[in-house]
Amino acid sequence: MREPAWRIFAAEYNDSNHVIQAKGERATKYILTPLGAIVNRLFIVGVLTDIEEIGVEGIRRRARISDPTGIHVVYAEAFKPEVASMLADMEIPSYIAVVGKVRVYEPEEGMLYLSARTEMAKEVTIETRNQWIIEASRNTLMRINALKDAMNMENPSAKHLKELGYPYTIGKGVVEALKVYKDVDLNHYEMLIREALSFITSVPKEMKKDYGEAEEKLISIIEKMQGEEGALWENVIEEGIKEGIEKEIVEEVIVALMEKGTIYEPQLGRLKVV
Amino acid sequence: MENNIESAVDEILEIIEANREEVEKDLRKFIEYGVPLEHAKKAVINKYSGSAKEKKLKDVNINEKNIITVAKIIFIDEREIEVRGEKRKIYRGWLGDETARLQFTAWKDFDLKEGDVIKIKNASSSEWMEQPRLNLSERTEVEKLDYDIELIKRFPERYNLVDLRPGLSNVEVRGKIMSIEEREVSVGDDIKKVFSGIIADETAKVRFTAWKDFDLKEGDVIKIRGGYVRKWRGAPQLNFDENAELEKLDEEILIEEKIVPLYKIVQAQGGIDLCFQGVILEVRKDSGIIFRCPKCNKRIKEGICDDDGEVDGNPDLRIKVLVDDGTGAVDVILNREISEKLLNKNMDEFLNLAKEAMDYGIVYDEIVNSLLTKTIKVRGDSIQSDLIVTISAKDAEIIKIDEKKEAEELLMQLEG
Numbered sequence: 001m002r003e004p005a006w007r008i009f010a011a012e013y014n015d016s017n018h019v020i021q022a023k024g025e026r027a028t029k030y031i032l033t034p035l036g037a038i039v040n041r042l043f044i045v046g047v048l049t050d051i052e053e054i055g056v057e058g059i060r061r062r063a064r065i066s067d068p069t070g071i072h073v074v075y076a077e078a079f080k081p082e083v084a085s086m087l088a089d090m091e092i093p094s095y096i097a098v099v100g101k102v103r104v105y106e107p108e109e110g111m112l113y114l115s116a117r118t119e120m121a122k123e124v125t126i127e128t129r130n131q132w133i134i135e136a137s138r139n140t141l142m143r144i145n146a147l148k149d150a151m152n153m154e155n156p157s158a159k160h161l162k163e164l165g166y167p168y169t170i171g172k173g174v175v176e177a178l179k180v181y182k183d184v185d186l187n188h189y190e191m192l193i194r195e196a197l198s199f200i201t202s203v204p205k206e207m208k209k210d211y212g213e214a215e216e217k218l219i220s221i222i223e224k225m226q227g228e229e230g231a232l233w234e235n236v237i238e239e240g241i242k243e244g245i246e247k248e249i250v251e252e253v254i255v256a257l258m259e260k261g262t263i264y265e266p267q268l269g270r271l272k273v274v
Numbered sequence: 275m276e277n278n279i280e281s282a283v284d285e286i287l288e289i290i291e292a293n294r295e296e297v298e299k300d301l302r303k304f305i306e307y308g309v310p311l312e313h314a315k316k317a318v319i320n321k322y323s324g325s326a327k328e329k330k331l332k333d334v335n336i337n338e339k340n341i342i343t344v345a346k347i348i349f350i351d352e353r354e355i356e357v358r359g360e361k362r363k364i365y366r367g368w369l370g371d372e373t374a375r376l377q378f379t380a381w382k383d384f385d386l387k388e389g390d391v392i393k394i395k396n397a398s399s400s401e402w403m404e405q406p407r408l409n410l411s412e413r414t415e416v417e418k419l420d421y422d423i424e425l426i427k428r429f430p431e432r433y434n435l436v437d438l439r440p441g442l443s444n445v446e447v448r449g450k451i452m453s454i455e456e457r458e459v460s461v462g463d464d465i466k467k468v469f470s471g472i473i474a475d476e477t478a479k480v481r482f483t484a485w486k487d488f489d490l491k492e493g494d495v496i497k498i499r500g501g502y503v504r505k506w507r508g509a510p511q512l513n514f515d516e517n518a519e520l521e522k523l524d525e526e527i528l529i530e531e532k533i534v535p536l537y538k539i540v541q542a543q544g545g546i547d548l549c550f551q552g553v554i555l556e557v558r559k560d561s562g563i564i565f566r567c568p569k570c571n572k573r574i575k576e577g578i579c580d581d582d583g584e585v586d587g588n589p590d591l592r593i594k595v596l597v598d599d600g601t602g603a604v605d606v607i608l609n610r611e612i613s614e615k616l617l618n619k620n621m622d623e624f625l626n627l628a629k630e631a632m633d634y635g636i637v638y639d640e641i642v643n644s645l646l647t648k649t650i651k652v653r654g655d656s657i658q659s660d661l662i663v664t665i666s667a668k669d670a671e672i673i674k675i676d677e678k679k680e681a682e683e684l685l686m687q688l689e690g
Contacts, residue, residue: 001540002596002602002661004536004537004598004600004602004603005555005598005600005603006600007600043555043600097647120555120556122642122646122647128647128648130681131649131675133681134677134680135600137684139600141684141687141688157404159404167535167537167601169537190688194688200678200681201681201682
């Protein structure tokens with residue numbers, strides 16, 4: 001059976017800390033996410049914010065794709081040269097769709113870096129990106145609802161969840177996630193979905209009216225602080241507050257600027273103006 | 275602790291054939307070394323695994339090793355899977371005894387047929403839908419027995435037609451006869467009259483064959499208890515014979531087209547008149563302009579037909595795409611008419627493009643450009659295929675969703 005491509009937000013994927021190695025002939029590797037997705041293949045759409053050559057031959061590439069909730073890291077491996085060269089030719093920022101397999105790097109126990117090994121990459125339009133946000137939101141919301149239903153069960157099982165209409169694999173993952181992740185903050189993920197969807201419902205012009213000034217201030221702050229490596233996220237927020245912008249608005253504007261492609265994350269926790 | 279050891283020894287002896295004193299001695303030794311009791315138990319069982327006891331299927335648990343049992347093959351189906359890039363054949367099905375029935379997978383060809391009663395040694399079990407599934411591997415011994423065994427009696431289980439998948443037996447379904455025709459089939463030396471057609475409920479349409487004359491007419495709404503499902507022409511088919519109970523119902527069933535999530539189609543291994551929606555995540559390499567033999571219509575390569583030799587091929591346009599909705603994935607074949615509609619260009623235009631570029635690859639590139647990552651809605655029937663469920667499209671369209679409306683609906687759900 002071909003593994004389906006999960007539409008999954010970066011925040012949920014990157015929060016995962018549990019790897020399931022299937023037994024048997026194929027030994028497929030899966031990531032169990034906090035909301036119970038059992039992922040082997042992903043479908044990601046977002047803004048390409050950064051791309052770098054890695055490895056000695058310079059054939060492999062690492063790229064960062066920003067979605068409304070965080071950053072997906074994807075690799076193009078040497079055995080997929082057409083994907084690597086496609087990535088290299090893309091402009092930054094631009095909308096990109098990627099299909100990839102889970103990639104796990106565990107430098108020490110309990111420390112997981114999750115990314116995806118690219119099978120397919122293509123430049124896409126904003127419509128495709130928005131459609132992806134809707135699918136990812138819908139799927140995430142379904143898993144949140146399944147988790148809520150499972151929490152209300154005395155003995156949650158995939159079978160019972162199936163009777164409520166959830167696909168068997170969703171039920172199985174959700175029951176597993178309850179065991180592995182204990183207290184999952186569902187409100188947090190509901191908020192992420194809300195934020196993601198507001199990218200589609202909010203009119204971009206209004207955004208500018210509200211935050212135009214804050215945006216300009218933050219861009220100049222980042223420009224001043226970025227140097228070679230990029231400005232530290234925390235420092236930018238600190239400076240923003242000093243300039244009289246509320247903390248929440250600073251964070252929102254940073255995310256919005258990344259989404260627009262005005263700024264990007266050259267590495268985790270650092271910001272740079274394009 | 276003493277009591278625990280006693281009961282642990284009892285448990286071990288239920289699983290393996292061995293001397294009680296020796297088992298106890300081995301167990302105590304592990305415990306002296308500080309091995310927790312549960313691990314110690316497993317270690318002792320492993321040590322004596324060669325002398326495991328024969329067990330009934332209801333006593334098989336998930337993730338057991340060295341299983342010995344006697345069972346009857348209820349259903350077996352061959353399928354091809356890919357292991358590390360290599361194709362290999364495996365055998366899947368159901369087996370049973372008087373206590374239970376279980377799914378099994380045979381990783382090599384044991385030459386098993388439906389109805390065979392076999393003794394299995396050194397099998398293992400894994401999980402499938404929260405039930406144990408027996409695995410017959412290279413190391414498993416299978417011996418055919420010359421006597422028959424009883425199978426557990428079960429009540430029919432109720433299914434919606436969309437959930438029928440090959441291998442199910444003793445199902446109860448309800449549906450409306452959409453079409454029916456009489457035909458003759460040869461069973462051994464006999465010619466038998468059977469009745470084949472299409473039955474539908476609110477969830478799906480399914481082909482059926484009645485192996486006895488139940489006096490069915492088009493439009494009848496019926497309930498069948500004791501049907502079974504087999505794969506036929508690449509799709510599940512409902513069968514019922516003299517062992518089934520049939521009841522005519524006085525009710526109407528509303529048949530309408532519904533979008534089915536792909537995991538259901540994958541589980542059913544296909545279907546007819548399917549309707550689904552997903553994103554095109556791959557354009558298969560053999561998509562584009564191909565040439566067909568003018569005599570037999572088969573695809574030809576470099577002007578040579580396998581059957582008719584050197585011929586002047588007719589061009590055709592066809593596309594094969596992988597469609598994935600996040601729950602499952604299928605291949606979809608789009609014929610020339612549908613392809614031209616989706617690409618907004620006809621075949622002659624593509625032929626001219628290819629001639630100008632002196633490369634048919636340009637057609638592939640253009641298909642990738644316009645279709646990859648697009649959302650497509652498909653209606654069609656599955657066809658015979660090995661690795662992945664393959665649907666031959668009867669119609670298809672690219673879907674544009676009203677993103678604002680959908681986003682607002684989801685936000686409403688979040689408030690609710």
